Amino acid sequence: MNFSSKWAKILLAAAISTSLLVVAGCGGDKPKAGDTKVVEGTVMASGSTALLPLLKIGQEEFQKENAKVTINISGGGSFTGQNQVASGAVQIGNSDVVLQDSLKDKGLVEHKLVGIPFVFVTHPEVGVTDLKAAQVIDILTGKITNWKEVGGKDVKITLIHRSSSSGSRATIQTVILKDKKFTDQAVIQDSNGAVRSAIGSTPGGFGYVDAAYVDKTIKALSYDGVTYSIQAVIDGKYPIYTFGRMFTKGEPTGATKVFIDYVTSAKFQEAYAEKNGFIPVTKMKK
Numbered sequence: 001m002n003f004s005s006k007w008a009k010i011l012l013a014a015a016i017s018t019s020l021l022v023v024a025g026c027g028g029d030k031p032k033a034g035d036t037k038v039v040e041g042t043v044m045a046s047g048s049t050a051l052l053p054l055l056k057i058g059q060e061e062f063q064k065e066n067a068k069v070t071i072n073i074s075g076g077g078s079f080t081g082q083n084q085v086a087s088g089a090v091q092i093g094n095s096d097v098v099l100q101d102s103l104k105d106k107g108l109v110e111h112k113l114v115g116i117p118f119v120f121v122t123h124p125e126v127g128v129t130d131l132k133a134a135q136v137i138d139i140l141t142g143k144i145t146n147w148k149e150v151g152g153k154d155v156k157i158t159l160i161h162r163s164s165s166s167g168s169r170a171t172i173q174t175v176i177l178k179d180k181k182f183t184d185q186a187v188i189q190d191s192n193g194a195v196r197s198a199i200g201s202t203p204g205g206f207g208y209v210d211a212a213y214v215d216k217t218i219k220a221l222s223y224d225g226v227t228y229s230i231q232a233v234i235d236g237k238y239p240i241y242t243f244g245r246m247f248t249k250g251e252p253t254g255a256t257k258v259f260i261d262y263v264t265s266a267k268f269q270e271a272y273a274e275k276n277g278f279i280p281v282t283k284m285k286k
Helices: 003-026 052-065 078-087 133-140 167-177 192-200 230-234 254-263 266-272
Strands: 041-047 069-076 092-095 108-122 158-162 187-189 205-210 241-249
Touching: 041 078, 041 254, 052 069, 052 254, 052 266, 069 078, 069 254, 078 092, 078 108, 078 167, 078 241, 092 254, 108 167, 108 192, 108 230, 133 167, 158 167, 158 192, 167 205, 167 241, 187 192, 192 205, 241 254, 254 266
Parallel strands: 041 069, 041 092, 158 187, 158 205
Antiparallel strands: 092 241, 108 205, 108 241
């Protein structure tokens, strides 16, 4: 073997080794969740307005760490979210009710997010601070129509609540009314925020919102003698709550998976859930 032939073989072997290292590097460590260099895309989510206060924070914080991902979150109600994710219109359907029977064959996967407490609220000047369970039922079904019937002022009760597509309404139906029906004499709003605004500006106004929406414009009532608090829910003393869920069509992938992993992580929930009126799912007893 002459000198030039020997060096040619050495150089060829070196080139092959370098190529193998490059290939191995390309197929080695997988991208980490939250790595802005590899996670990109647009995630569309719709559904529960009860979850919006928390998910809007999640959207903002997530996009700070994942600049190449755009998260678009809208309301519309829990059943709208379920239907839209089932049809493929969005990647995530946010809901505060279990999956509809009609969608159970659509391959949807549930991801529990948080516990969502609900409170009954009134216009601040009705003169009532607590309602018994039977009184709440009688108001919601239209049997009681004036606040003086439950110890308040002589003011007509105006029920202001959500449409039939709302998971908030479904929660009150399931937990409070059970087999009874809401009165048709009510003002319907399309979001928890709209319910709050309408009750706060309507003398005699009454309805329900999730706890995250309670502010100085409305008065939160105790229920059956129990004042709402996160601890009261955790201890099983306050019964009006549900779980916030995120539905995907099949197991999530890409940016959708990374976002769901982010908002369901212990780090995010410990930082933002309780301070915004929600309960980390790990603290819920069922």
